[in-house]
Amino acid sequence: MNSIFRIFICLVLVSSISCKQTEKEMTQIENTEISNSYLDKVEPPNWWIGFKNKNLQLLVKHENVGEALPSISYPGVTIQKVHKADSPNYLFIDLSISELTKAGKFDITFTFKDGTEKKHTYELSEKSKSSEEYIGFDSSDAIFLITPDRFANGDPSNDIIEGLNETKIDRTDGYARHGGDLRGIINHLDYIEDLGYTAVWPTPVLMNNMHQGSYHGYAITDYHKVDPRFGTLEDYMELSSKLKDKGMKLIMDQVANHCGLEHWWMKDLPFKDWVNNQKNYEDNIDNWDWKSTINSNHRRTTNQDAYASSIDTKGNTDGWFVAGMPDLNQRNPFMATYIIQNSIWWIETLELGGIRQDTYPYPDKDFMSDWAGTIMHEYPNFSIVGEEWSYNPLLVAYWQDGHNNKDGYKSNLRSTMDFPMQKAIVDAFNEESWDNGLVKIYEGLANDFAYASPKDIMVFLDNHDMSRIHTQLNEDVVNTKMALGYLLCLPRIPQVYYGTEILMNDTAKPGDHGLIRTDFPGGWKGDKVNAFSGEGLSKDQKDMQSYLRKVLNYRKSSKAIHQGKTIHFAPFIATYFLFRIIDDEVVVVILNKNDEPGSLDLTRYSEIGLDGKTLRNIITDEKLIWKDSITFKSKGITILTTK
Numbered sequence: 001m002n003s004i005f006r007i008f009i010c011l012v013l014v015s016s017i018s019c020k021q022t023e024k025e026m027t028q029i030e031n032t033e034i035s036n037s038y039l040d041k042v043e044p045p046n047w048w049i050g051f052k053n054k055n056l057q058l059l060v061k062h063e064n065v066g067e068a069l070p071s072i073s074y075p076g077v078t079i080q081k082v083h084k085a086d087s088p089n090y091l092f093i094d095l096s097i098s099e100l101t102k103a104g105k106f107d108i109t110f111t112f113k114d115g116t117e118k119k120h121t122y123e124l125s126e127k128s129k130s131s132e133e134y135i136g137f138d139s140s141d142a143i144f145l146i147t148p149d150r151f152a153n154g155d156p157s158n159d160i161i162e163g164l165n166e167t168k169i170d171r172t173d174g175y176a177r178h179g180g181d182l183r184g185i186i187n188h189l190d191y192i193e194d195l196g197y198t199a200v201w202p203t204p205v206l207m208n209n210m211h212q213g214s215y216h217g218y219a220i221t222d223y224h225k226v227d228p229r230f231g232t233l234e235d236y237m238e239l240s241s242k243l244k245d246k247g248m249k250l251i252m253d254q255v256a257n258h259c260g261l262e263h264w265w266m267k268d269l270p271f272k273d274w275v276n277n278q279k280n281y282e283d284n285i286d287n288w289d290w291k292s293t294i295n296s297n298h299r300r301t302t303n304q305d306a307y308a309s310s311i312d313t314k315g316n317t318d319g320w321f322v323a324g325m326p327d328l329n330q331r332n333p334f335m336a337t338y339i340i341q342n343s344i345w346w347i348e349t350l351e352l353g354g355i356r357q358d359t360y361p362y363p364d365k366d367f368m369s370d371w372a373g374t375i376m377h378e379y380p381n382f383s384i385v386g387e388e389w390s391y392n393p394l395l396v397a398y399w400q401d402g403h404n405n406k407d408g409y410k411s412n413l414r415s416t417m418d419f420p421m422q423k424a425i426v427d428a429f430n431e432e433s434w435d436n437g438l439v440k441i442y443e444g445l446a447n448d449f450a451y452a453s454p455k456d457i458m459v460f461l462d463n464h465d466m467s468r469i470h471t472q473l474n475e476d477v478v479n480t481k482m483a484l485g486y487l488l489c490l491p492r493i494p495q496v497y498y499g500t501e502i503l504m505n506d507t508a509k510p511g512d513h514g515l516i517r518t519d520f521p522g523g524w525k526g527d528k529v530n531a532f533s534g535e536g537l538s539k540d541q542k543d544m545q546s547y548l549r550k551v552l553n554y555r556k557s558s559k560a561i562h563q564g565k566t567i568h569f570a571p572f573i574a575t576y577f578l579f580r581i582i583d584d585e586v587v588v589v590i591l592n593k594n595d596e597p598g599s600l601d602l603t604r605y606s607e608i609g610l611d612g613k614t615l616r617n618i619i620t621d622e623k624l625i626w627k628d629s630i631t632f633k634s635k636g637i638t639i640l641t642t643k
Contacts, residue, residue, distance in 0.1 A: 032074055032106045035119040039065065039110070041264075043338070044345045045224055046123045049101050051344075052131065052378055055080075057337045059270075060091040060110075062118070068110035076101030077124075083334070085270040092270075092334050097124070128351060136383025136414070137199050137249055137354040139455040140562040142488065142552055143495040144197040146185060147464050148205055148230055149215040151498055152523030154183025161228045165211045165262060171524070174514015177215045182231035184523055186239050191532050193246050195501060195545075196552025200243060201251040201356055203464055205230040209262050210324065216464070216517070217253070218358060219260030219325055223342045233349075240350045249353025252346055256339050256371060257359040258325040261288075266326060274335060276318040276327040293323040300361040300390065304398050306407070317364055330367035339367075340374050347379065360386030360399060360416075365409065372401075373412035385415035385458045385493075389465075393420045393447040402452030418459040418492060420444060425461060425486065426472050429479040432593055438571035441486065445568060445578075448491075455563065459492035462500070464517055469497075471505040477540050481547055482591050482637040488551050489580060489589045489639065491566045501548045502531045502541040547619060551639065554618045558643070560585040567608065575600060579608055586610065588640040592632050599631045615640040 041061035060070075066088040072079055076098035083092040093108075103126045107119045137143065153159070159179040160167045170176040182205060192200060204217030207225040217227070226233050240250040259266075265274065272278060277294045284292040296319030302308040303316070320327040330336050346352060355375070360368065372384055388396050396419065397403050399411045424444030431437045448454040461469040461483055473479045480503065488494050498504075499520055506515040522530030529536035537545070555561050564582035578589040586608065592600075610626040617624070618639045624630075632638075 029075060029102055029104050032104065033119075034105045034121055035107050036121050037107075037119045039118060039120045042108070042120050042122065043224055044341050046125060047097075047345075048125050048127045048348055049097060049103055050127045050130075051097075053374070054097050054099070056095040056097060057334070057341065058091075058093040058095065058108075058122075059334070059338055060093060060120075061089060061265075061268075061270075062110075064088050064112070065091050065110060065118075068112045068118070071109045071111065072106060074101075074104070074106035077106070085334075086272050087268055087270050089268055090270040127348065131379050132381060134347065134351070134379045134382050135249075135353065136379075136381060137251060137385075137493060138383065138562075139491065139493050140556075141198045141249065141493055142196060142555060143199045143201050143251065143458070143493065144192050144195070145460075145463055145495050145497045146200065146202045147180075147216065147498070147517045148182065148185060148202045149178050149180040149217075150517045150523075151180045151520050152184025152188055153179040153181060153525070154185070154187045155181055155231065156525075158229055158231060164229075165209050166214055171519060174512065174517070175213050175215075177229060178519055178524075179229075180519070180523060181229065182226075182235040182239055186235070186242060188523075188532055189242055189246060189248075193248065195549050196554075196556055197496075198247070198556065199249040199251055199353060200239075201253060201354075201495065204253045204255065204358075205236065208260055210260050211262070214260070216513075218255055219258075219262075220255055221260040221263040223259075223338075224345070237350060240352070243353075244351065250350060251354040251356055252350065252352050253356045253358060254343060254346070255358045256328070256330065256343075256368070257362040258321045258327050261324045261326060263326070271332055271334065273329050273332050276329050277320065278329075281326065288323065290323040293320050295319045295323075296321060296327070296362060300388070301395060303361050303365050304395060304405075304407070317362060321359065321362065328363070330364040330371075336367050336370065340371050343371065343375055344378065347375070347382070352382075354383040354385070357384060357386045360413075361388050369410055369412055372414075373410075376401075376412055376414070383414050383456075385417060386413050387417050389417075389419055391420050391423045393450045396420060396457075397450040397452070400452050400457070404452075414453075415456045415458050415493065418457045420447065421459050421490070421492070422461060425483050426469075429473055429476070429483055429593075432574060438574065438576040438591060438593065442568060442571055442576060445490070445566075455491045455493075457492050458495050459487060459490055460495040460497070461487055462497050462516075463495070464497065465513070466516070467510045468505045468516060469500060470503045471507045471510055475503075475505060475507060477503065477544070478636050481544065484548060485551055485637040485639055486578070486589060486591060488555050489561055489578060489587060491564075491580070496548070499531075501545045502537060503544055550619055554639075554641070558585065558587060558641070559583070560587045560641075560643075569605060572604065573600065577605055579605075581608070585641065585643045586613075586615075588615065588638075590630075590638040590640070592638070593635055594632065595635050597631070597633050599629045601629055602626065603628055610642075613642055615642055 039062040043059045066084050078096045080094040105123045110118045159169045171178045206220045207222035207227045208214035208219050209221040210219050297315035299316045302313040396416050399416050424440045428440040522532045560580040560582045564580040568578045574593040576591040580587040
């Protein structure tokens with residue numbers, strides 16, 4: 001009895017002390033000074049409590065801030081270390097954020113040598129959801145890729161922003177800004193949803209304050225700001241929110257390899273090694289042009305090549321992408337931390353459903369492993385896809401997490417982009433003989449043995465950097481249909497570029513980026529053709545729109561396509577059969593390149609077990625019973641399902 005009493009007393013005392021401590025902490029928070037004053041830059045501009053990683057590094061930019069001593073008086077937030085930079089206008093502050101830290105605002109006080117003080121108000125927020133609740137894209141998704149400047153102009157008032165370097169709007173110039181923006185995407189989410197897409201990937205919409213040709217978004221000049229010609233941060237957040245309301249995901253296009261030449265830090269670089277080949281840049285800054293640039297050699301194979309020379313390896317990673325895009329030095333630990341924290345900042349700010357990382361093999365590959373690993377550790381159900389523009393599946397496979405690399409490299413990257421399959425599909429429909437044509441996709445898919453997880457790879461027919469698929473297939477509508485139908489039934493994550501549904505092309509000048517990124521008709525007031533409503537579209541365009549809508553919407557609920565077993569048969573008499581199977585759902589994709597009508601023996605496919613079963617054509621809704629043969633009226637694709 002005495003023992004029980006003593007335990008009870010102890011509990012009361014502990015409870016009392018704990019309550020008093022909590023009350024004390026809350027009183028401290030309530031009394032925390034908030035001046036609402038700000039230095040030039042403190043990045044990340046805000047942060048969150050509740051991360052697995054309790055450390056945060058602040059980049060501080062302000063005149064002569066390097067001589068100042070920072071201090072913080074806020075429960076749970078501790079300055080661990082302060083780092084001076086080579087420039088006197090920077091400080092890097094290592095913070096520790098305790099598990100007990102409460103959300104709130106507080107001042108960081110900077111005391112200068114002369115005794116003067118400057119203050120910066122910083123905010124820690126509650127996470128909107130747990131890290132485990134961030135679900136990335138997967139094989140159940142179909143991704144709609146958009147170049148925002150060319151999709152729809154939802155807010156003409158932001159077309160020209162005074163004070164920026166580029167103010168020209170000219171829709172007749174393929175390399176000028178056309179006025180498309182985030183509001184334009186938001187306004188047409190119903191159209192995207194109706195087509196059957198489950199995720200949207202806009203090319204970058206962050207600040208690109210370059211003098212020309214910056215509409216594409218890949219020359220970022222501020223990693224924490226939305227370009228006002230695309231809208232506001234609130235617009236970006238609204239896009240994400242409205243996608244979530246529809247059960248869809250927002251994928252952010254990020255760039256870790258390079259920034260834009262007009263980035264604010266290029267006027268005052270914090271360290272002597274902030275960007276690669278920095279001395280060359282600083283020596284030639286007054287007459288900087290493409291002749292002065294030490295460009296990348298683009299020999300991406302040096303990442304895997306056991307025989308690669310040091311000069312070639314360095315030439316790939318250290319060279320600038322182009323003269324207007326400085327190559328970031330991720331081997332600088334402060335730059336590395338900055339990029340990683342920036343990615344996390346955007347994941348939390350936008351509640352992202354995934355990241356697409358540009359030019360993946362160009363940065364330091366050990367950094368890229370750390371970058372992806374840090375994100376995936378924090379968000380274990382998230383997805384990242386990296387761009388490796390190679391037609392060799394072995395090079396692509398190297399970058400996917402789980403691949404057994406001979407050099408021991410661990411990428412931590414869930415998804416890669418399937419350039420090998422893209423080329424195989426194009427070749428398959430542009431050729432036909434015993435050893436090419438459809439056999440290209442047969443053998444292309446057979447290369448899946450090289451990948452750690454084929455279903456996590458992103459497959460596509462075209463994108464913002466290559467000719468439109470309709471152009472690549474010589475404007476053959478039937479072949480374009482076949483390619484798209486096959487794409488959407490593969491054990492992959494499919495991505496389709498905006499305008500493919502209306503046969504947009506760049507045939508007049510193949511490969512021209514301005515033409516590839518043509519304005520989507522109906523996205524601007526006064527457009528004579530409106531693809532959103534169908535007004536002015538040709539018969540072929542309407543038919544392709546309807547076709548894609550049917551395939552994509554079937555795909556939405558097809559477990560066989562999402563995660564089913566894959567069986568395919570070697571091409572036979574210019575036909576190719578692909579089967580996706582799970583439980584009682586079987587999806588059959590038949591590609592037929594024969595122009596003349598004819599019948600095909602189905603006994604060859606008897607191992608699938610479809611004999612006597614009723615299947616539905618997902619395009620025509622017609623039903624047929626699987627028997628010994630099937631008749632084709634003409635060249636084309638047939639997609640059947642038992643469901």
